[in-house]
Amino acid sequence: xxxxxxxxxxxxxxxxxxxxxxxxxxxxxxxxxxxxxxxxxxxxxxxxxxxxxxxxxxxxxxxxxxxxxxxxxxxxxxxxxxxxxxxxxxxxxxxxxxxxxxxxxxxxxxxxxxxxxxxxxxxxxxxxxxxxxxxxxxxxxxxxxxxxxxxxxxxxxxxxxxxxxxxxxxxxxxxxxxxxxxxxxxxxxxxxxxxxxxxxxxxxxxxx
Amino acid sequence: xxxxxxxxxxxxxxxxxxxxxxxxxxxxxxxxxxxxxxxxxxxxxxxxxxxxxxxxxxxxxxxxxxxxxxxxxxxxxxxxxxxxxxxxxxxxxxxxxxxxxxxxxxxxxxxxxxxxxxxxxxxxxxxxxxxxxxxxxxxxxxxxxxxxxxxxxxxxxxxxxxxxxxxxxxxxxxxxxxxxxxxxxxxxxxxxxxxxxxxxxxxxxxxx
Amino acid sequence: xxxxxxxxxxxxxxxxxxxxxxxxxxxxxxxxxxxxxxxxxxxxxxxxxxxxxxxxxxxxxxxxxxxxxxxxxxxxxxxxxxxxxxxxxxxxxxxxxxxxxxxxxxxxxxxxxxxxxxxxxxxxxxxxxxxxxxxxxxxxxxxxxxxxxxxxxxxxxxxxxxxxxxxxxxxxxxxxxxxxxxxxxxxxxxxxxxxxxxxxxxxxxxxx
Numbered sequence: 001x002x003x004x005x006x007x008x009x010x011x012x013x014x015x016x017x018x019x020x021x022x023x024x025x026x027x028x029x030x031x032x033x034x035x036x037x038x039x040x041x042x043x044x045x046x047x048x049x050x051x052x053x054x055x056x057x058x059x060x061x062x063x064x065x066x067x068x069x070x071x072x073x074x075x076x077x078x079x080x081x082x083x084x085x086x087x088x089x090x091x092x093x094x095x096x097x098x099x100x101x102x103x104x105x106x107x108x109x110x111x112x113x114x115x116x117x118x119x120x121x122x123x124x125x126x127x128x129x130x131x132x133x134x135x136x137x138x139x140x141x142x143x144x145x146x147x148x149x150x151x152x153x154x155x156x157x158x159x160x161x162x163x164x165x166x167x168x169x170x171x172x173x174x175x176x177x178x179x180x181x182x183x184x185x186x187x188x189x190x191x192x193x194x195x196x197x198x199x200x201x202x203x204x205x206x207x208x
Numbered sequence: 209x210x211x212x213x214x215x216x217x218x219x220x221x222x223x224x225x226x227x228x229x230x231x232x233x234x235x236x237x238x239x240x241x242x243x244x245x246x247x248x249x250x251x252x253x254x255x256x257x258x259x260x261x262x263x264x265x266x267x268x269x270x271x272x273x274x275x276x277x278x279x280x281x282x283x284x285x286x287x288x289x290x291x292x293x294x295x296x297x298x299x300x301x302x303x304x305x306x307x308x309x310x311x312x313x314x315x316x317x318x319x320x321x322x323x324x325x326x327x328x329x330x331x332x333x334x335x336x337x338x339x340x341x342x343x344x345x346x347x348x349x350x351x352x353x354x355x356x357x358x359x360x361x362x363x364x365x366x367x368x369x370x371x372x373x374x375x376x377x378x379x380x381x382x383x384x385x386x387x388x389x390x391x392x393x394x395x396x397x398x399x400x401x402x403x404x405x406x407x408x409x410x411x412x413x414x415x416x
Numbered sequence: 417x418x419x420x421x422x423x424x425x426x427x428x429x430x431x432x433x434x435x436x437x438x439x440x441x442x443x444x445x446x447x448x449x450x451x452x453x454x455x456x457x458x459x460x461x462x463x464x465x466x467x468x469x470x471x472x473x474x475x476x477x478x479x480x481x482x483x484x485x486x487x488x489x490x491x492x493x494x495x496x497x498x499x500x501x502x503x504x505x506x507x508x509x510x511x512x513x514x515x516x517x518x519x520x521x522x523x524x525x526x527x528x529x530x531x532x533x534x535x536x537x538x539x540x541x542x543x544x545x546x547x548x549x550x551x552x553x554x555x556x557x558x559x560x561x562x563x564x565x566x567x568x569x570x571x572x573x574x575x576x577x578x579x580x581x582x583x584x585x586x587x588x589x590x591x592x593x594x595x596x597x598x599x600x601x602x603x604x605x606x607x608x609x610x611x612x613x614x615x616x617x618x619x620x621x622x623x624x
Contacts, residue, residue: 062406066413076284101372164517173381173589177388180593198478205482270614274621284492309580381589385596 012072013133015061019085020126022054026092027115027122034115037107039100051093058086073132073203080199085129087192088122095185102178110162114186117158121151121193128200138204148197155190159183220280221341223269227293228334230262234300235323235330242323245315247308259301266294281340281411288407293337295400296330303393310386318370322394325366329359329401336408346412356405363398367391428488429549431477435501436542438470442508443531443538450531453523455516467509474502489619496615501545503608504538511601518594526578530602533574537567537609544616554620564613571606575599 033043061082128144131137162183170176241251269290336352339345370391378384477498544560547553578599586592
């Protein structure tokens with residue numbers, strides 16, 4: 001009868017880890033596709049499968065949150081953590097969809113740089129998320145969060161530089177529109193990684 | 209003296225219904241204008257009047273929320289419900305404004321498809337909002353929320369297809385810029401409908 | 417030992433005032449640069465220094481919030497106030513960066529109008545923020561908040577008019593893309609000012 005009030009904290013951590021794993025898979029697949037300079041049907045389908053798994057797991061977190069009385073962290077932090085980690089996957093998936101729909105093929109050096117930075121950031125972020133289960137590593141996690149803030153700054157410069165180059169060298173306005181959107185999306189992924197890092201930081205500080 | 213602490217729940221529901229009615233009016237007017245393929249002064253003025261009424265009612269919800277001690281649902285859910293339902297109206301109003309300002313006239317088949325889907329979604333959403341007054345229908349409301357999630361997926365595909373067509377067939381880059389923005393706004397309306405559905409779902413699950 | 421539970425309210429107000437001062441500096445610098453019609457290295461560096469100070473102060477508010485048990489207002493209002501006031505500075509800084517990166521020089525009358533309105537709005541907003549320390553002026557602060565809502569409406573019209581003019585008179589699509597983004601950013605600054613005003617209004621109403 002009181003089952004719904006008991007803290008199944010381990011389940012929350014299990015679900016967070018699952019979304020974190022999906023985000024790592026998405027970043028990895030995006031990196032591969034970008035290095036190859038082409039997005040085929042198989043890549044689009046694999047990415048959509050990852051995104052779908054991410055959605056379902058996020059949905060499970062929120063459903064669990066709405067039914068659970070005692071939670072391991074503040075409710076709004078759990079909600080934000082799941083939602084924004086899932087947003088990382090959504091935006092990567094959207095980029096892959098656009099590269100395909102907009103017929104943008106060929107290796108783009110600036111996008112490769114973004115994909116490498118996104119891959120690094122998402123892997124750091126996944127480590128930080130997984131560390132939340134054990135607060136003994138909190139100093140290490142906080143250092144990762146600071147690093148994710150620096151990577152977001154780097155992403156800002158990358159976007160500015162990439163768009164400036166585009167305006168200088170691309171003469172077809174339609175291509176400018178397409179690539180500008182892709183670069184902005186890439187930077188958005190790093191923005192969201194920073195947002196997740198800020199949530200993680202808040203969780204650790206509140207428990208100190 | 210204690211008047212402000214008493215739960216005037218019926219007033220909250222009355223205000224929600226009023227915003228929901230405004231959103232249905234806005235979607236209906238947008239559908240008509242899109243089917244006719246022209247936005248005249250009268251349409252712009254009618255839409256702005258609806259938007260103004262939506263704003264005022266949302267303002268009334270938030271003012272009431274700030275003064276009320278006991279509320280029928282979680283405070284943040286009430287705030288999100290009113291705010292996001294009002295955002296539906298704001299984005300529809302913005303689209304009508306842009307169609308006029310950008311001088312985009314003529315029937316656009318893709319936009320008609322969007323307007324029909326928006327009209328359906330907003331009507332479902334309004335039913336779900338009005339159902340919150342009586343939790344006996346909660347299963348039916350939850351089914352509507354699931355359906356609104358599917359409609360948002362459909363909206364994503366519509367936007368991708370519409371923008372892909374635009375890139376393929378429209379040779380004037382200025383027109384590409386204009387229509388791309390309209391399609392993105394149309395999809396945003398469906399995104400917000402899904403967000404409202406998620407809030408409704410949370411309200412129901414928490415009360416179960 | 418109980419030090420962390422004591423309300424150092426004065427510190428919160430001091431930090432809010434500091435972010436408000438940064439936003440006034442940013443708006444002032446943006447106005448000057450816009451009136452001169454050129455952004456030199458010194459301007460970019462000064463703006464980045466302001467933005468950096470704003471970031472650090474916002475970070476201090478959130479760090480303090482996470483460690484403080486009793487706060488002068490609702491926690492989410494403190495968080496939103498600092499975060500959104502900082503967003504005002506971020507978007508102004510981003511605009512300056514883009515004007516430089518996109519090589520948009522020369523006095524642009526529409527942007528000057530925006531810069532003047534932003535300068536007025538940010539100064540009003542800073543007064544309202546500073547007034548929160550003393551609730552005796554609450555009627556005056558509420559009047560300022562209403563005025564900031566009107567200024568945002570004015571900003572909407574300015575953006576629509578500016579973009580319409582751009583579509584009519586600018587024949588280079590790349591320039592259309594660049595300026596459209598600047599005008600939208602300018603309007604976003606006024607949107608965020610209105611959001612901050614709404615938070616201030618909520619703080620006052622809850623304390624009434």
